[in-house]
Amino acid sequence: MNLGNKKALVTGGGAGIGLAITRALVAAGTHVLIAGRDIARLDRVKAELGDVTTIQVDLSVQSERERLIAATLASERPLDLLVNNAGTMQYFALNDSRALARLDAELALDLHAPLHLSTALLPHLLARPEAAIVNVTTGLIYAPFGNTPGYSAAKAGLHEFTRSLRWQTRGTALKVIELMPPTVETALTRQYDGPKTDPARIAAALIDGIRKGRDEIRPGQTKALYAMSRLAPDYIYRTLNKAGDKVPLD
């Protein structure tokens, strides 16, 4: 896919991996609409990059997502690329009294939001001459953390939804891409004490993958994790979870 003179919506484009993707897309000549809750953060990105528009929205709320979808479809510039990036990762015990509420909240943002945006914007994107949906999952789909149950469930669900979407849209001009980052240096991994990748490297891998028409993009350590999960799934699951256990439950 050629990124010049296209329009993208990047959820969570004001920080972390989403910000790096926004910077890389703008550098590639794409106009980007960034969505998030923190308007000051969104304004700072607009001031830095120029060719960006912003919308303040809480993606965990269905009516807010509907407002974003309506604004996207009403825009003069038609959307070509949807990047479902916004997400959260919570460490908690399933026998905690708040566990069910926490699962609901995490699934709303990490799973329902990308499913909602992808489905609602699909007819529009299928009518474009060249378009793509990028769903950001994680290398942890190959060895999920036991202490992040909502995240693990949501990302596994998003991984399989992405495959369904790719299957149903095969033979069209829509490309369905899954980006599976390894551990990246962002607010989301603040408590995790281990090697972390620069978000700019993840964004560069995505841009390269979009241009080359890749379906699944496994940057950095995700590539090794994928291979090891095929060779020794139980070993890699236990080893990763020992590292994950070092993060305190909230």
Ligand SMILES: NC(=O)c1ccc[n+]([C@@H]2O[C@H](COP(=O)([O-])OP(=O)(O)OC[C@H]3O[C@@H](n4cnc5c(N)ncnc54)[C@H](OP(=O)(O)O)[C@@H]3O)[C@@H](O)[C@H]2O)c1
């Ligand atoms: N960091 C990693 O190691 C890593 C690894 C694999 C996959 N990922 C995935 O990469 C994606 C981005 O993560 P990140 O590390 O960049 O996290 P981050 O730095 O915490 O950024 C999260 C982004 O999501 C937005 N967001 C959070 N809650 C939202 C809500 N309710 N409504 C709208 N926007 C919301 C935030 O903006 P506001 O706070 O302004 O709303 C922010 O822009 C996530 O899907 C994550 O699962 C991250």
